[in-house]
Amino acid sequence: MAxxxxxxxxxxxxxxxxxxxxxxxxxxxxxxxxxxxxxxWVRLGAVDVAITEAAVGAxxxxxxxxxxxxxxxxxxxxxxxxxxxxxxxxxxxxxxxxIYGTLDMPDFGSPAAVTNTHVxxxxxxxxxxETGTDNYVAGILASYRGYDTLGETTVIFTAGLCVxxxxxxxxxxx
Amino acid sequence: xxxxxxAKYNYWIYVIIMMIGFYAVISKSNLIKKIIGLSIFQTxxxxxxxxxxxxxxxxxPIYQGTEAVYINPLPHVLILTAxxxxxSVTAVAFALVVNIYREFGTIEENAIxxxxxxxx
Numbered sequence: 001m002a003x004x005x006x007x008x009x010x011x012x013x014x015x016x017x018x019x020x021x022x023x024x025x026x027x028x029x030x031x032x033x034x035x036x037x038x039x040x041w042v043r044l045g046a047v048d049v050a051i052t053e054a055a056v057g058a059x060x061x062x063x064x065x066x067x068x069x070x071x072x073x074x075x076x077x078x079x080x081x082x083x084x085x086x087x088x089x090x091x092x093x094x095x096x097x098x099i100y101g102t103l104d105m106p107d108f109g110s111p112a113a114v115t116n117t118h119v120x121x122x123x124x125x126x127x128x129x130e131t132g133t134d135n136y137v138a139g140i141l142a143s144y145r146g147y148d149t150l151g152e153t154t155v156i157f158t159a160g161l162c163v164x165x166x167x168x169x170x171x172x173x174x
Numbered sequence: 175x176x177x178x179x180x181a182k183y184n185y186w187i188y189v190i191i192m193m194i195g196f197y198a199v200i201s202k203s204n205l206i207k208k209i210i211g212l213s214i215f216q217t218x219x220x221x222x223x224x225x226x227x228x229x230x231x232x233x234x235p236i237y238q239g240t241e242a243v244y245i246n247p248l249p250h251v252l253i254l255t256a257x258x259x260x261x262s263v264t265a266v267a268f269a270l271v272v273n274i275y276r277e278f279g280t281i282e283e284n285a286i287x288x289x290x291x292x293x294x
Contacts, residue, residue, distance in 0.1 A: 007187045014191055014214045018198040023206050030210055037217055045234050045245035046224050052257050061213065061261055068206065068268045072275045076204040077282050087201035095193040099186055107181035109230035116229055116246050124235075124244055134237040136247040137254070145251055152255045159262035166269035 006040050021076045027065040034058035048137040184225055192218035205271045205281040209264060216260045223249045223256075 013033035020026040034057035041050035106113030123140055131139035141149055195218060198211025227246030235247035271281055278286050 003184075007184070011187070011190060011194070014194040017210055017214065018194060018202070018207065023204070026207070026210055030213060033214070033217075037221075040221070041224065044224050044228055045232065046227075046250045046253070047234050047236075049220075049224060049250050049253050049257070052254055056257055056261050057213075057217075061264060064261075064265060064268055065206075065209075068272060071272050072206070072281050076202075076207060077280075077285075084201045087197060090200065091193050091197045094196060095189050098189045098192070102182055102185035102189065105182065105185055106226065108184045108225060109228045110181075111229045111232070111243070113226065115226050115249070120246050120248050123247065125240075128237045136235040136237070136244065137250045140247055140251045141254060148251070148255055152258055155259050156262050159266050162266045163269040166266075166273050 003040070003043055006036060006043065009036050010040065023069055023074050023076060024066070027062060027069065030065070031058050031062040034061070048135070185222065188218045188221045188225070191221070203283045205274065205283060208283075209267050209271070212267070213260070213264065216256070220253045220256060223253050 010033060013029055013036060017026045017029040017033060020029065034053060037057065038050045038054040041047070041053055106115070110116075123136060123144060127136050127139045127144075128134060131143040133139045133142075192215055195211045195213070195215030199208050199215065202208055202211065227249035229243060229245050232243045232245040235244045235250065274286065275281050278289055280286060
């Protein structure tokens with residue numbers, strides 16, 4: 001039941017963040033959304049993800065948003081007030097297709113799901129012995145899937161490079 | 175029927191969250207709103223992944239003896255990577271938005287398109 005309430009609040013926060021006209025309010029609501037999300041992660045047993053979400057989602061990402069809002073107009077302008085039918089139809093079509101897709105998904109929390117019976121038992125069985133850490137997530141992240149993490153660092157480096165190049169002042173640009 | 179709904183309703187809620195984000199991305203004219211929509215969209219995908227790894231009666235994936243039942247740690251690893259990559263994407267989007275504002279003095283897509291049309 002508690003999970004359902006949390007998910008309901010997630011939806012409320014998402015809608016509020018999207019409809020708010022004042023962008024700063026939107027950003028703060030998005031930060032609340034991230035915090036609730038961190039609690040949802042704990043409820044789902046993903047403690048490492050919860051820590052990352054609280055630090056990165058609610059922390060760094062909010063700081064970035066506010067940093068950008070100091071440089072641009074803070075109000076969303078109402079250029080055209082009309083109901084946007086086409087986006088609504090597209091979104092509903094995609095949503096219904098996805099819901100149709102979930103009918104074939106494994107049941108929520110089912111231990112017999114394919115995702116829980118392949119590869120992972122091997123990690124759980126030998127993980128502690130082979131990686132030398134009690135935290136399976138850390139072990140897989142740094143050891144079994146070390147190349148993923150290397151790729152992730154490359155992405156962060158590239159993104160950092162992009163941001164620096166884009167934000168150089170106009171005069172210096174070629 | 176009731177059992178079926180109880181087994182799947184979590185996924186349907188994630189689809190609803192995804193729809194909210196997607197709607198913001200394609201229908202809002204304000205670029206910051208689009209980025210907010212993108213963040214919401216991302217989190218719905220994360221939720222879907224982590225839910226797949228949930229095991230009823232399982233404990234947090236930290237070693238507690240060989241007999242314990244653990245929640246699947248693999249999706250957690252993938253999503254940890256995805257969260258950080260998501261923030262990198264947002265940062266690049268912000269840099270683009272700041273540049274666009276310098277160039278056009280507005281971050282409303284409609285207004286920008288108007289200006290480009292008048293330039294031609």
